[in-house]
Amino acid sequence: MKNLLRLLVLTLLSGLMFSCAPKVITNVLKSYPALPDNEEVTIYERENDDPVPASAETIGNIAVVDNGASVGGSYEKVIDLAAAETRRNGGNGLLITDHLRPSFWGSSIHQIAGLMLRVDTTDTDFVSSRETYVSIREENERKRINIPAHTLMINTGYGNLSGDTKNFSGAEKVMTDKLHRGITWDARYYYHHKGLPYGFGVVVSQFYSSPFEELVYNNVKNNVRLDYAGVSLSWRSAFSPKWIGSLYFGIGYLGIMQKYSDAGNLSNYGTMTGSTVGSHLGVGFEYRISGRIGIGVDLSAISGYLTSVNYNNLTLDPSAPKISSENRLNASRMNATAGVRYYLK
Template identity: 35%
Template sequence: MKLTNLLSISVLLLLASCSPKVVTNLIKTYPNPVPADSVRVFELGETVPNTAEAIGRVSVIDPGTATKCRYNEVVHLAQEAVGKAGGNGFAITWHEEPSFWRSSCHQISGLMLYLKDNVVDTLRANPVQYAIDMNFVVARDKKQPERRNPAPANTFEVSLGYGWISSKIYDANNVSLGSKSGLEWKLGYEHIWTSGWGVGMQYSGFKAELPGGDMVLSYLAPEVALRTKFDKWILKCGVGMGLFLYNEP
């Protein structure tokens, strides 16, 4: 049995990673900046003080290739934005957790607050909390309009079928064996960011029975992928270079 290994250098484009996008919409500012760690955070469902004043909105969203976007990290980015505007409170009004099919980042949005005190009196008027409870607050600010039904972020692919080799095959005595059919298979994985670009790994193989043994072709390679989704179709393309194995009797 003769085994021929053809190895080429794997080339994988490195996508530039970046921090989550911070989008602010200010109504007013206060002159004295506040350290981020001094900005009080009100989680979803918590009540803000009665004297809370809304000075704007801030959203922390995934621009497509964000890293460092765990929940505490995106909250800290929002606290920094609030503190720069002179605020000392941040009320979260929207939180999207990482999803297998969408962004791998935590994304949040909420009100930038200026707090005179931390007193909560349920018997007194609380206009900011009322606006939150009545959903008068815009859920989120976006860098750009969100694409409808984005393509899945993670895709696993498995296929098995029957295939043919159109080229003529010759044995060691240079006798043509004709075109050969055989079993074909493919395994693949891709991770796509919201920008449409992503990375993945592909493995495919083909096996045909020949006199004296089996012929097996195998291919394994990383790839750079680009994918976009239409109403009924997903268009995908990818480029990769890797390892090719050829085994014949």
């Protein structure tokens, strides 16, 4: 029984030690016989620009990283782990190209990446490690396609209000449905520092209900205009040097103006106006025609509800429900647009 208990304890302890050890990842490019455990592995650090023998041969990549529950990952410890793995792959040199130190928001251990080398210890010709070898971070920077730092977008297209018309019928429903459809345009500017994916900007947008059609009901001509202006956060990613995808969202000012005109005398009119805080959300794709010009398409939503409005030069129907917190006016809309992109940098 004691032997069984001892075996269980040893198994548990060894499992804990293994699970808490940093993880060693290798990518062997050329195989050599393993070296003895007492064989010295020379450590070179790129951040110190340690000189490396010019004849050094890269036999593989190596990284020592946090496995999610690693402890005891001092710099000396992770170097020892990397050196032992280098010996097992026939290398006697280790160049540290990347070193991620412990941080409050990151890992509690040191993490490294580099190259396993096979070096001639008698070589007297050396090269600069900083100038000769590229770090993983630099390699990723070279591969990344930068987003334009400054982008101006101008779009136009179709807009549709989200108001419910199921309580209307006949000519009133036909007119209201048409009132909910129209054209929209927007202008947007985004700034992405150093071409990074995350950026911010401003959005200005307007909607006009069926501007090329007479919307008349009971001898009253109707027009609706919606205004929106807000700040925006964006995420943009280049799928290739020519194609860019975007996600954006934000908040801003949302205003509405509905104009009621006498169909026989358009100079005689009244308005309903109101404003609130709205939000916007959208997705888009664009194609870069040149370094400065592109074209794109967007699908976006602008949302907001009004709990009060102002009436000017209008006689209200006493039986009509008033706009209030219990009877909000839906000023939301969907937009499908296309337009041009101008890349300022």
